[in-house]
Amino acid sequence: MIPESRKDTIARLQQNILLWQGFKPPQAAQEQAFGLGALEAAFPNGVFPTGAIHEFLVPGPESAAASGGFIGGLLAKLMGQQGICLWIGVSRKLFAPALKRFGVEPDRIIFVDLQNEKQVLWAAEEALKCGGLAAVVAELRELTFAQSRRLQLAVETSRVTGFILRSDLQKVSSTTCVARWQIASMPSQAGMDIPVVGFPRWQVELLKVRNGNPGVFRIGWSADGFVPIAQDIAGAREHLSTLKAG
Amino acid sequence: MLRRFVSIWFRHLSTDWLSIHRPFFKDKPLVFAEADHGRMLIRATNTLAEAEGIVHGMAVADARAVVPGLQVMDEKPGRNERLLKAIGEWCIRYSPIVAVDLPEGLILDAGGCTHLWGGEKKYLKEIITRLNAKGYDVRVSIADTIGAAWANARFGKLTPVIEPGAQYQMLKVLPSAALRLEPDVLERLHKLGLYTIGSFMDMPRTVLRRRFGYGLLQRMDQALGREEEVMELLRPVETYEARLPCLEPVRTRTAIEIGIKTLLETLCADLKRDGQGLRAAVLKYYRLDGRVLQIDIGTNRPTYHISHLFKLFELKIAQVEPGLGIELFILTATKTEEAPLIQEALWAGKPGLEDDAVAELLDRLAGKVGPRAIHRYLPDEHFWPERSIKLAASLKEKPGIMWPTARPRPTQLLARPERIDTIAVIPDYPPKVFVYKGERHRIKCADGPERIEREWWLDEGEHRDYYIVEDEKGNRYWLFRSGHYDGQAYQWFIHGFFA
Numbered sequence: 001m002i003p004e005s006r007k008d009t010i011a012r013l014q015q016n017i018l019l020w021q022g023f024k025p026p027q028a029a030q031e032q033a034f035g036l037g038a039l040e041a042a043f044p045n046g047v048f049p050t051g052a053i054h055e056f057l058v059p060g061p062e063s064a065a066a067s068g069g070f071i072g073g074l075l076a077k078l079m080g081q082q083g084i085c086l087w088i089g090v091s092r093k094l095f096a097p098a099l100k101r102f103g104v105e106p107d108r109i110i111f112v113d114l115q116n117e118k119q120v121l122w123a124a125e126e127a128l129k130c131g132g133l134a135a136v137v138a139e140l141r142e143l144t145f146a147q148s149r150r151l152q153l154a155v156e157t158s159r160v161t162g163f164i165l166r167s168d169l170q171k172v173s174s175t176t177c178v179a180r181w182q183i184a185s186m187p188s189q190a191g192m193d194i195p196v197v198g199f200p201r202w203q204v205e206l207l208k209v210r211n212g213n214p215g216v217f218r219i220g221w222s223a224d225g226f227v228p229i230a231q232d233i234a235g236a237r238e239h240l241s242t243l244k245a246g
Numbered sequence: 247m248l249r250r251f252v253s254i255w256f257r258h259l260s261t262d263w264l265s266i267h268r269p270f271f272k273d274k275p276l277v278f279a280e281a282d283h284g285r286m287l288i289r290a291t292n293t294l295a296e297a298e299g300i301v302h303g304m305a306v307a308d309a310r311a312v313v314p315g316l317q318v319m320d321e322k323p324g325r326n327e328r329l330l331k332a333i334g335e336w337c338i339r340y341s342p343i344v345a346v347d348l349p350e351g352l353i354l355d356a357g358g359c360t361h362l363w364g365g366e367k368k369y370l371k372e373i374i375t376r377l378n379a380k381g382y383d384v385r386v387s388i389a390d391t392i393g394a395a396w397a398n399a400r401f402g403k404l405t406p407v408i409e410p411g412a413q414y415q416m417l418k419v420l421p422s423a424a425l426r427l428e429p430d431v432l433e434r435l436h437k438l439g440l441y442t443i444g445s446f447m448d449m450p451r452t453v454l455r456r457r458f459g460y461g462l463l464q465r466m467d468q469a470l471g472r473e474e475e476v477m478e479l480l481r482p483v484e485t486y487e488a489r490l491p492c493l494e495p496v497r498t499r500t501a502i503e504i505g506i507k508t509l510l511e512t513l514c515a516d517l518k519r520d521g522q523g524l525r526a527a528v529l530k531y532y533r534l535d536g537r538v539l540q541i542d543i544g545t546n547r548p549t550y551h552i553s554h555l556f557k558l559f560e561l562k563i564a565q566v567e568p569g570l571g572i573e574l575f576i577l578t579a580t581k582t583e584e585a586p587l588i589q590e591a592l593w594a595g596k597p598g599l600e601d602d603a604v605a606e607l608l609d610r611l612a613g614k615v616g617p618r619a620i621h622r623y624l625p626d627e628h629f630w631p632e633r634s635i636k637l638a639a640s641l642k643e644k645p646g647i648m649w650p651t652a653r654p655r656p657t658q659l660l661a662r663p664e665r666i667d668t669i670a671v672i673p674d675y676p677p678k679v680f681v682y683k684g685e686r687h688r689i690k691c692a693d694g695p696e697r698i699e700r701e702w703w704l705d706e707g708e709h710r711d712y713y714i715v716e717d718e719k720g721n722r723y724w725l726f727r728s729g730h731y732d733g734q735a736y737q738w739f740i741h742g743f744f745a
Contacts, residue, residue: 065656200745
């Protein structure tokens with residue numbers, strides 16, 4: 001009996017810690033489910049953390065395109081009917097009309113195209129402090145721990161969701177971000193064995209999750225939103241272990 | 247309101263100017279001369295040259311005979327005007343309404359300004375002392391009309407301050423030339439022995455008009471205040487302007503911040519009263535060394551929110567160069583728009599693009615990195631990918647047409663399509679293999695073609711046949727062939743990357 005109650009206590013305490021760290025309790029966030037299926041379960045409380053900074057690794061244009069689509073899907077939920085998103089970068093290639101396909105009105109995204117990384121960091125911090133925004137996306141080459149902490153502090157008061165797209169994989173360091181993602185395209189399936197390009201599908205790697213479980217997931221996109229793809233779990237585990245080894 | 251005008255007469259404008267810039271000429275007789283009918287005629291003199299009997303209009307050769315060491319400089323047309331404009335800008339510290347009075351004077355509308363200096367006498371004294379300190383020899387006068395002030399500055403002997411309504415008494419004793427008359431009118435007056443204004447002032451108007459023309463009557467009426475005289479202002483008066491003279495020249499950041507805050511409080515109160523919001527503003531600061539510099543801000547939507555405007559200026563304070571010190575700040579709203587009156591408690595909370603917090607954030611970003619860095623796109627009625635979006639002019643602008651959804655577009659679009667090498671098995675087909683940046687991509691499946699014609703009325707060239715292709719790794723690309731496959735010069739390009 002005693003170990004049982006201790007277990008309860010520990011569970012309650014853990015719940016409290018999560019609350020203090022800004023993770024919503026599961027009931028409060030039910031309506032904002034992103035439809036990511038098993039992926040959402042990897043986060044604490046099984047809820048995709050909003051009001052936090054997410055870090056995406058984008059080594060090349062292909063992965064930037066895939067990440068752009070995936071983030072587009074997330075933005076559609078975050079922005080809802082009225083929200084505004086700021087997209088800050090140095091040499092942006094994102095083509096706004098493409099986001100319409102992922103449920104985002106491209107005219108509600110404001111692009112800030114700057115000269116250098118320093119300005120991007122400044123603008124990102126200013127934007128993350130602004131509670132009127134739904135989300136902020138910043139394209140950076142690298143992000144140091146101190147820089148990420150400044151962004152995290154900005155987010156903690158405003159509850160804006162931030163996405164950092166990092167392009168330089170050589171300089172990946174630990175940050176305060178709530179999760180680190182890497183998204184790669186997967187062959188699409190048009191169905192009916194015809195050689196036609198279908199809806200996009202991605203292999204989403206959650207490399208790090210604060211208080212959660214990293215993993216590899218397969219997510220597809222359909223006209224209604226994200227579609228988790230049932231997968232061979234053993235295969236995914238194997239992939240993860242090779243990732244960790246490498 | 248009682249109107250009071252100050253006339254400033256620069257007795258030796260161009261020679262003083264040269265002596266200030268080149269002290270070498272300070273203690274030498276100096277003249278400016280201009281070629282006229284093959285002779286050099288004197289156009290301006292300094293005090294030392296005048297003392298030797300050299301006057302305006304004398305030939306340089308004659309003057310040299312009188313004063314052997316005479317310094318002669320070339321007179322450049324338009325220099326006086328330029329100088330007066332610059333000094334006039336400086337004089338805006340005394341009154342916002344300043345006009346250049348060619349050839350060698352300035353007119354200030356001092357109505358409602360003099361009490362700031364403790365009375366008209368002190369006001370004039372301040373102007374004289376400051377201009378003298380710079381090295382300009384000036385005479386000033388204040389009166390109810392421009393004409394009276396002008397006459398008294400140049401010909402008056404008693405007092406520079408003409409009390410309200412006293413211009414008639416003052417003008418009576420002055421010579422006829424004090425009325426700013428045409429030379430031939432003046433000559434006719436002199437021929438008739440009318441040397442002072444008083445001698446013809448009370449003659450019947452019809453007589454004067456018949457003999458000397460309408461010009462004389464007009465000048466007389468203007469001087470006496472019977473007729474309004476129009477000033478050509480150096481700088482149009484802005485409706486929303488706030489001034490802050492400093493008791494002591496300020497140099498520190500804190501002092502400048504306090505100054506800006508004080509000015510914004512005045513300006514925003516004015517704006518708010520009239521239901522106007524500020525879109526652009528200029529802060530001018532007058533430095534002790536006579537230079538006038540400025541910083542400017544712009545906003546995305548009309549606002550009279552003091553703390554927000556102050557934040558915008560705060561970003562620019564680093565650009566302020568106080569030099570030896572700043573003695574005057576002028577904040578002008580250069581562009582205003584009607585702003586709806588909102589209760590301040592409700593400022594936050596409007597969703598989306600209407601949110602003031604977002605507009606203020608964009609103002610801050612634009613203030614730091616320039617407004618050109620901020621883009622928002624709307625759909626445009628073109629199929630050509632580069633032209634399918636246009637920049638939105640403002641935050642309020644709504645898309646005129648629906649965003650097209652019929653065909654997917656790549657999430658990453660290259661600014662310029664890049665050439666690729668391809669292997670195509672069948673000519674009118676997507677390629678089997680393409681090489682981009684040294685990497686081979688084997689194509690598994692493809693969608694297309696989507697033919698997009700060039701708009702011949704905008705530019706010339708080949709059409710494009712777009713294909714969405716997917717390679718064996720699952721990456722998706724947007725390729726196109728420029729031109730027909732059977733043409734001689736067709737070429738494959740990569741234009742984008744799909745999610």
